[in-house]
Amino acid sequence: MKNWFRVSLFILLILFRGSDLLGQGFDPQLDPPNIVIIFADDMGYGDIKALNPLSKIETPALDQLVAEGISFSNAHASASVCTPSRFGLLTGEYAFRTPKAAQGISGFAPLVMQENRHTMARFLKNAGYRTGIVGKWHLGLDWVTKDGKPAVLDAESGHSNVDYSQPVSAGPNDFGFDYSYIHPASLDIPPYVFLENHRILDPEVILTTEVYPIRKENTEFSWDKKHSNDQAVYWEKGVWWRQGEMAPSFRVEDCLNEITAQGLAFIQRQSADSPFFLYLPLTGPHTPWLPSEEHKGKSGAGLYGDFVMDIDQVVAKVKEQLQGQGLLENTLLIFSSDNGAYWPEEEILLYGHDSNRGVRGQKGDVWDGGHRVPLLISWPKGIKEKATYPGLVSLTDLFATFGDLLDHELPESAAIDSYSFLPVLQGDTGFVSRTEMVHHSSSGMFAIRTQEWKFIDGLGSGGFTYPGRLDPEKAGPSGQLYRIEVDPYEKENRYTDYPRVVEQLKSQLELIVGQN
Known part of the structure; x- marks a missing residue:
């Protein structure tokens, strides 16, 4: 009798659990x-x-x-x-x-x-x-x-x-x-x-030029003109497209x-x-x-x-x-x-609007503004x-x-x-699905982040923010290391302060990138 009760209770618990999951929309079959x-x-x-x-x-x-x-x-x-x-x-x-x-x-x-x-x-x-x-x-x-x-x-x-x-x-x-x-x-x-x-x-x-004039009377070039040639339609900042x-x-x-x-x-x-x-x-x-x-x-x-x-x-x-x-x-x-918004510092200052909300960089960059x-x-x-x-x-x-x-x-x-x-x-906001991630800029500069650190294998933005790439100075860092946990805006390069962390993350990055 006792065993029967235990089995019945077990079955009821399973049914209740299944019903609860279905009620939450988590039943993959039904x-x-x-x-x-x-x-x-x-x-x-x-x-x-x-x-x-x-x-x-x-x-x-x-x-x-x-x-x-x-x-x-x-x-x-x-x-x-x-x-x-x-x-x-x-x-x-x-x-x-x-x-x-x-x-x-x-x-x-x-x-x-x-x-x-x-x-x-x-x-x-x-x-x-x-x-x-x-x-x-x-x-x-x-x-x-x-x-x-x-x-x-x-x-x-x-x-x-x-x-x-x-x-x-x-x-x-x-x-x-x-x-x-x-x-x-x-x-x-x-x-x-x-x-x-x-x-x-x-x-x-x-x-396109059979429908759209290449310029308007009041056209003024801005920072984004560099992306188009003289045959492209360019009317004002942000309003342009290539001829074709x-x-x-x-x-x-x-x-x-x-x-x-x-x-x-x-x-x-x-x-x-x-x-x-x-x-x-x-x-x-x-x-x-x-x-x-x-x-x-x-x-x-x-x-x-x-x-x-x-x-x-x-x-x-x-x-x-x-x-x-x-x-x-x-x-x-x-x-x-x-990717992140193509929103350079000029636009932040002009409008007081930070499209990438405080993080460094923009579209194309290896910094967080490029990919968050x-x-x-x-x-x-x-x-x-x-x-x-x-x-x-x-x-x-x-x-x-x-x-x-x-x-x-x-x-x-x-x-x-x-x-x-x-x-x-399912409601578990304390769950950890991944402990590291690789980032990849428009010019092929790589980075790896953990919860605490972000290592960038190179100098510069790797993307659209100037300078895209920098050569290391004599006895200076050849890459970037940010303690992202306390420096989410990537302001302080700690590359020379933590050589062991650099070595570890660089090896980890090379291992992941090499797994083709």
């Missing part, structure tokens, strides 16, 4: 959540009002995500520029392990991923998800050309050898996406076209709206009968800064800040669409950015209380976290730089 990743382009942690009370930008939709979910105060992109960061997100692997993916690429570059590459989309598709990407791809495409040679842009004429009447021979649909509607690269890089399931829409291309081919119906100023509309249409085609995954990488607030008329002049951070308000509105529209279809409750809604990003996760069914997680997290970690959430084992050799932080979503 109730898998939808997953939507909204991925901003060049947006800083400090732009979001709820993460930075001194922000000069109103971001009500993003503030609401903070209020109803989990915000990560120590989250980092796997690199500080577009292509390697996006590669890391989708593969769960540092981009430097795949040389083609380790740097920024043009819109005509071939695929940077191998054909058999495991991706988050492929994994979720195999787990029963309908998968889609709508927005900026920037991982290369295998274009079909008129002369059979690799795709190339002639910088002088603005024309390429691409045959736009033909679908690309390889692209996102080959890596687990059931549906794709993409712009090839950043919105200041040609070609300016949309591709739906690898086929170019409106393929009779023209040049463009679909006749494509309009640069409407690109974000088109991506948003197609993303909402993808959600509209879904139902509660089957889980779905939408990767929604936006083209803003990356240059060109072309905010909507609704938000122009409404922020305290110039055109950039106005454009961030458009990004906030995208979040609001996605939530509204999910809510209207009864899908929001069981949707894991994730917002992040591919906002990471917000909301899930009404699974996350019941607001929380802030201070632990170290990389965007590569989303892959393993999804696997853990669904109780699906990752394929062998997949997502090797991904560490699950599922317990954080």
